[in-house]
């Protein structure tokens with residue numbers, strides 16, 4: 001694992017009182033992954049990024065980056081460690097205005113003492129070439145466009161060949177065409193084996209990344225929840241997140257029982273469950289097995305019927321669930337017609353499966 005956050009909490013103390021910007025974040029990012037971090041303004045994205053780069057310290061919890069406990073580093077060692085392991089790219093490039101582009105790219109090598117000094121310029125020029133800026137190497141930052149400055153900032157981030165690139169809104173101040181080409185550069189870098197973590201407001205770009213981490217109200221929306229409700233937008237997910245409860249069941253435990261009243265629906269965030277129904281002869285038949293990213297318990301809530309099946313925790317590990325009460329489910333479906341349509345379709349399919357087991361009309 002290249003980046004691992006365990007129960008990271010960040011509370012800011014200010015005159016108005018304490019504000020918890022991160023509420024116990026668990027996150028793992030593997031080597032070579034390309035991850036987009038998205039979320040509403042103020043949700044905690046930058047705070048999360050600052051935990052990874054060591055720019056800010058967590059109030060509690062642990063942050064491991066490239067095998068190092070970041071916040072166990074002494075302040076004096078932090079800057080050099082960061083310089084060698086992380087390439088950091090900001091929205092506003094932050095090139096040094098009094099240095100030429102090639103000098104800007106040489107700076108991290110000078111700072112960390114990586115590469116012999118006679119090789120640094122050649123390496124900087126190679127990196128500028130890689131981002132399509134070699135011909136402008138001698139220019140000052142103010143003499144090139146924003147998109148070009150960001151390319152140089154990326155070359156600078158690559159100076160010490162760090163395994164991880166962290167970018168906070170790298171395309172935020174670029175027009176969409178330039179943003180697209182800078183994004184393409186990140187993709188090429190990820191394809192070449194770099195781990196890339198990129199905060200973005202741009203949903204179109206986020207869609208193009210294989211893995212999306214959604215931050216809502218200081219928490220990460222479970223990837224299973226994203227999978228269960230793929231058609232919710234960021235605002236809807238941000239509203240859903242605080243309504244979700246968490247529950248765990250040991251293997252074999254009954255989560256819902258056929259014939260009972262139902263008040264909650266469940267999204268599986270870890271493990272598997274078995275769905276079974278009682279036949280006319282009273283014997284139970286297994287009708288389905290569901291895993292992470294799938295939901296159950298919705299039929300009773302939507303169709304206003306008793307539980308149509310019994311669901312048990314399966315496997316040998318505890319099953320973890322996100323729990324959604326009746327009114328929360330109603331709220332979210334009321335806001336997202338596509339999600340409502342998906343759920344209606346799934347319910348029809350599930351009712352048909354139950355009917356196949358000779359149960360039509362028993363509870364429906």
Ligand SMILES: Nc1ncnc2c1ncn2[C@@H]1O[C@H](COP(=O)(O)OP(=O)(O)OP(=O)(O)O)[C@@H](O)[C@H]1O
Pocket residue numbers: 012013014019021039040041042043044045046047048
């Ligand atoms: N130094 C600080 N002191 C007090 N509160 C802070 C501090 N830094 C951030 N916050 C608060 O923490 C919350 C999360 O901020 P953060 O900058 O991480 O959000 P964000 O998702 O990056 O937003 P944006 O997309 O607008 O940059 C905000 O409510 C912010 O006001």
